[in-house]
Amino acid sequence: MTRxxxxxxxxxxxxxxxxxxxxxxxxxxxxxxxxxxxxDPRQGGGDARYRRVPDETESMACCAECGLYFPASESVRVDGRDYCSPAHARQPSLRKPG
Ligand SMILES: [Zn+2]
Incomplete structure (x- = not known):
């Protein structure tokens, strides 16, 4: 047993x-x-290399229907107004009364 x-x-x-x-x-x-x-910051001569910053300098647009802010590139433009989606662009007259 001891073993x-x-x-x-x-x-x-x-x-x-x-x-x-x-x-x-x-x-x-x-x-x-x-x-x-x-x-290493000593790369190249004068070109400052920062971290990869995504290009998010896009201008924002406001939906004429719901007031939502969204990238201008995704806007649906109808009659000179910007809408967030085709659904809102199609039914601008369904706005709440008052
Ligand atoms: Zn909208």
Missing amino acids: LLFWIALIILVVWAVRSKVRAMMAPPAQGMGQGMGP
């Missing part, structure tokens, strides 16, 4: 050691080289 316990303890020890070793291998090498991360 069985001994073997169990040995197996647990081995498993623990292997697990700790695997963890050390899986973990990223965060020690040592902590500097040098990030983009």
Whole structure:
């Protein structure tokens, strides 16, 4: 019976050691080289390279029906008025009375 316990303890020890070793291998090498991360600002001469900024300088339009603001490129223009959707462009007369 004591031999069985001994073997169990040995197996647990081995498993623990292997697990700790695997963890050390899986973990990223965060020690040592902590500097040098990030983009190098000394690229090129005078062209300033910022982060990728999406072109969201599009002008907004206001729906004549519901008052919703939306990109002007998606507007539905009817009779010189901008609408957010064809449905609103089609039924401008269904506005609430008052
Ligand atoms: Zn609308």
